[in-house]
Amino acid sequence: MKKVIITTALTVAVFAAPAYAKEYTVEMISTSDKGDYRFSPQHLTIQPGDTVTWINAQDDSHNVMTSAFPKGAEGFDSPMLEKKGQKWSYIFKKDGTYEYHCHPHADLMNGTVTVGKPSAKADIVVEGHHHSHGNHEGAHSKH
Numbered sequence: 001m002k003k004v005i006i007t008t009a010l011t012v013a014v015f016a017a018p019a020y021a022k023e024y025t026v027e028m029i030s031t032s033d034k035g036d037y038r039f040s041p042q043h044l045t046i047q048p049g050d051t052v053t054w055i056n057a058q059d060d061s062h063n064v065m066t067s068a069f070p071k072g073a074e075g076f077d078s079p080m081l082e083k084k085g086q087k088w089s090y091i092f093k094k095d096g097t098y099e100y101h102c103h104p105h106a107d108l109m110n111g112t113v114t115v116g117k118p119s120a121k122a123d124i125v126v127e128g129h130h131h132s133h134g135n136h137e138g139a140h141s142k143h
């Protein structure tokens, strides 16, 4: 009888959560003695309005910056996360495919976030290798 009550309480909690905006976590893994550098999960599929939070899983410096993003959307460029537990969040508003990497470990750490439907190749803006840290938001026009 006790077991039935617990199950019911869990079900209520799940249905009480808002269905329109979810939060996802991506770990920035750098187990350097094993040469293991990656984002986990590397590929994520979410819906517009959802938030992705990247969290530094070890004491190493990581960031996230887009390599490509859907036409009509904006790229992103996080500050450097230098300590274990530091995190950075981004709310994805526009459908499509976002490709990103960690600048210090660009060859090892890359990932994608697909928002809603993936973009067709022709609808993706590939970013040049500019690294504009700092006042990034101000450089974009409002929409």
Ligand SMILES: [Cu+2]
Pocket: 030, 061, 062, 063, 102, 103, 104, 105, 109
């Ligand atoms: Cu990194």
